[in-house]
Amino acid sequence: MSPASTAPVYDRQILEFERPVVELERKIQELKQISTASIDFGDEIRRLEKKARRLQVEIFAELSPWQKVQLSRHPLRPYLLDYVPVLFDDFLELHGDRAFADDASIVGGLARFGAREVLVLGHQKGRNTRENVHRNFGMSRPEGYRKALRLMHLAARFGRPILTFIDTPGAYPGLGAEERGQAEAIAKNLEVMAGLPVPIVATVIGEGGSGGALALGVGDRVLMLEYAIYSVISPEGCASILWKDQSKVATAAEELKLTAPDLVRLGICDEVVPEGEGGAHRDLEGTARNLRATLDRQLDLLVGLAPSELTDRRYRKLRAIGVCEERAVS
């Protein structure tokens, strides 16, 4: 139950449905502070701790899709660079697309995962305003996708598995991004990833926002953290287009079927990785432990396959996606 960081938690960093638990925890802290040798609140503290825990389990057992969307965007949620030191050894970041710029909303680099050398690639959001200006809120431009493409080609040439981590509101809708071929950059990644002769495991760790997410998302396995989401459009965008009403975000989130269990049912997500109690932001270590075990197990299943077998299976997997009805036509 330890929070991901020891920094104080500000009110604006607490979601409405987290508040009852957080308030109990604050009370517990206060009691601990005023406890002295002569006045022992031990029993009361233990009672409240039990209560807080029970409350949290209750709340998290019944999260709505919209609440999961909020969790996936939680201001304290661990980002790629929070997981990297916990999951990998000797991470070496590599920058730039060799053509235009280094897009800091996508981070890529070499790393060792257990005994294996791998390529790590993923979106990166900022924790504060200054960082978010640098990271563009995790919204990538063409040069970001092209950097990813360059590094994936590198991994393929040297037979290194690719682990991608998805966490983006979506591709950046900007003037320059369009001028430099945003659509082409995303499309190219889809095409190339479908045919790369090395294992690719994509994990949605936060927000899986549309084409910008998919541009790092074509692989042999798609995993999702328990409270991650993956959607064709944001609930906000969907509400404003289909309902013409911004207040319908929760309804849109429900209709879009964007939670991890939904994606398992729809045959997109292969495995849901459990988060620590109260979400990844309250238990980075526990979440990372589960993630490491799952990634390791999935890679074990993939690394032994011949490249052609790997890409054939990947194709068949993609090929099967979709729900159509076929009517006999005379």
Added chain:
Amino acid sequence: MAWWTREKATAIDVTDKRSVPKGVWVKCEECDEILFGPDLDANLRVCPRCDHHFSLPTRDRLRLIADEGSFVEADLGVESGDPLGFRVDGKKYRDRVKAARKSTGIADAYRAGSARVGGYEVELGTFAFEFLGGSMGSAVGEKITRQLERSLARRRPAIICSASGGARMQEGILSLMQMAKTSAALARLREAKVPYISVLLHPTTGGVAASFAMLGDVILAEPKALIGFAGPRVIEQTIRQKLPEGFQRSEFLMEHGIIDSIVHRRELKDRLVRLLAWFGTPRHAAGHDAG
């Protein structure tokens, strides 16, 4: 402002809606010229005055490209299901699709089949923008994938004419994944050196632009078509700036090195034939119909 009122007073309403059948007189969306409907149709729905390209009905698009009588449609019965049970204010997506089928007479937003173009055998497909904005759900993705697979199996070039607002929201993540599925099929085509020509029509945006539409060995576009990933309104809201004139139009894309060539509708077929010849496409054994 006297001159203004005078002009208004002398304006004659030439389109008396009660006596003139619908579609006989059409006002050009670009230059405001009043055009005689049958003349416009005879000119491939291109304004004779300003060359504005009106949208062309799907069946006319097929007729424009395929040699006469050569188009054999495939996968006519492939239709989207409603995997999410999507509803907006109680209205079912399934019913919206049904209504679109009824009003357009086609099964979903894409039609594909085998055809000859200047005698060259191809696998040809085109979006039907009139069907829910040409949006791509499972059925569209499946039909395109099958088209590309036929193309690969028969080693015939693939031609896709795109006109779409993007992925179909009501099929959620499954729509998004059609981008990956169709692009994977294209990867195989590319690997096997079977050519693919992408023709971009007005408008081509979102998930369709960010997948097969932008992956052509050659990418052609009709003049002034809106082509891009994000819609102009979304961009304006994001950057809080007015977009420059002509932004995301075909001419803008060519200037920025994103497409190969802009082709007037009248010349589209000839251009395709030229490309097919260059690619070394075998011609139909029974000779060809210059169509």
